[in-house]
Amino acid sequence: MNVFSVAQVLRTVILFSRENLASFQKNPRFAQSDLHLIPNRVFEREHDTKALEALLKKDPDTFTFMRTARIGKSYSGSILQGIELIRRLETNRKVKFIVIGVVEEESYVETIRKAAQDANVTLELYNTPEYTREASRFLYAADAVIGTGRGTMEAMSARLPVFAPLSDMVLPVLIDAETLPALFERNFSPRGKVEGKTEEAIVATASKLVNDPDFLAEARQFARKMAEEHFLITDAIKEKYWSIYHREMEKSPRGLVWKNLLPIVYYLNSYRILAKRVPQP
Incomplete structure (x- = not known):
């Protein structure tokens, strides 16, 4: 991933593959984020x-x-x-x-x-x-x-x-x-x-x-x-998700808006450009 990035910064990110994890680890915008690799994402189901x-x-x-x-x-x-x-x-x-x-x-x-x-x-x-x-x-x-x-x-x-x-x-x-x-x-x-x-x-x-x-x-x-x-999504995996969620909820949201100012401006500008391209009724 390039050093310049407009990715929205989150304090906690759950990733499904090692490729994704490596990409986020290289992105300086996520240097202070907690990154978790949890590929398990399939429920076991029985069918008739x-x-x-x-x-x-x-x-x-x-x-x-x-x-x-x-x-x-x-x-x-x-x-x-x-x-x-x-x-x-x-x-x-x-x-x-x-x-x-x-x-x-x-x-x-x-x-x-x-x-x-x-x-x-x-x-x-x-x-x-x-x-x-x-x-x-x-x-x-x-x-x-x-x-x-x-x-x-x-x-x-x-x-x-x-x-x-x-x-x-x-x-x-x-x-x-x-x-x-x-x-x-x-x-x-x-x-x-x-x-x-x-x-x-x-x-x-x-x-x-x-x-x-x-x-x-x-x-x-x-x-x-x-x-x-x-x-497979087991009870242990569910518990891991809940643990990450509860730890995240205990953190202060202070500074998140400032850290995401660049992506906010970037996406607002993108929407403005797209709006100009869409024919008005």
Whole structure:
């Protein structure tokens, strides 16, 4: 982050990723702030699977990859990486790719459908409200997930192996003990990078996951263990939030307005400029 910053100064800031923490630590405007890294932000929920199966049944004879994401510019890349991974799998099993998400731009739907067709990948696309409303309800139908951000955390809490998209490759990588630290640092965003991974190694690992039930079981166990340690909102995490809140309420607000004078002026001026651009009725 640049030395010049118009970020609003707060005495206490809770951050979700190590990347965010490092950014705030470098910003001199937050030199006197209490910075807390608390990535845990997923509640464990139970859903009526039997009722949901009327909409989407799990196919026990097919290994199913799933991606839940908006279908548009931001996340189409991760979907295409999922298609490419499935195309390269070395397996005799039936494999399919389920994508659930609101369509932001129709052109990306056609791009995704064409990519799947060219790759000979079985694609099921669901984009109507009964599917997209809390799409994580349908994780029961998946054997593995292509995931980013919060979706990664939800899938791992459901004991599902997750492949994270990479910014410098055309394939997503399995989140395991080796890749977790680097991917977690960027909060499992599409900007993730992992040093030392080759495409051949990624495909070999993915193929083993599809073909080897014991390896799949190990990956599921690892996913759940990491979710319990890092992602799920437990009673201890709730207590930590309350403790931070109560300490903050005991502090005096003196000086906050003065410290935020620059961002106040900056944003007021920005609104003034924008107001001039908006046609008046």
